[in-house]
Amino acid sequence: MCNKRFEGKVVVVTGGGSGMGKTTCKKFAEEGAKVAIVDIDMKRAEKTKEEIETEGREAIAIKCDVSNAMDVKKMVEQVLNKYGKIDILVNCVGILGQVGPVWETSEENWDKVMSVNLKGMFLVCKEVVPHMIQRKEGKIINISSVAGKDPNPNMVAYDASKAGVIGFTRALALEVAPYNINVNCVVPGITQTPFLGEMSEEEKEKLASKVPLGRLAKPEEIAEVILFLASEKASFVTGAAWNVTGGRCPY
DSSP, X not given: OOOOTTTTOEEEEETTTSHHHHHHHHHHHHTXXXXXXXXXXXXXXXXXXXXXXXXXXXXXXXXXXXXXXXXXXXXXXXXXXXXXXXXXXXEOOOOXXXXXXXXXXXXXXXXXXXXXIIIHHXXXXXXXXHHHHHHTOEEEEEEOOGGGTSOOTTBHHHHHHHHHHHHHHHHHHHXXXXXTEEEEEEEEOSBSSGGGTTOOHHHHHHHHTTSTTSXXXXXXXXXXXHHHHHSGGGTTOOSOEEEESTTSSOX
């Protein structure tokens, strides 16, 4: 019998239409949660919703550009109007942006990556946290990247944004600790998702060779850590950045 540790809980997952976000949505639904799948691509969000409903579980799909404050406000209102509360927030949406040295990185690319990866997280938390404070409970899990601790060359905007996620997580955790709200961060290693794009198997093997465990992560492995941090078993964990990197960057 499947564990129902999130029975009656309402979960919001940004970037829930694909990759890690999609897997996380489905895992929460399997364990009894009602899931709000938030994505800028409504087709992907609807597909995730259909897959969850096919299993006899409940979800809603919401189109939202997390870098747009009004979009975020409407999204949160829609979830609250539907379910009356938000117990768990997973900020999973992220973009890679332009790849190249800093002197070839455009200001437009820098702004776009920061708007989605960091400002978007801020905007969603800004709307959700007051609700959690009012209820005196909540779990927030932000998704960073190993690049936020062990940067890659030619990805300066992405690296900086993901390092910012870790700093944002720690600061927010201190602010909301008096209200019984836990805020943690997951730091995934390179994971087998559409995020890798058209990368060849040879290129993927080269990336895997840098990982002590000798392979890339599976989305399910990241999702399991997210669910743990959202559970009552992690009730005394806050302000932490959890490495799920296969041994790379162990600090």
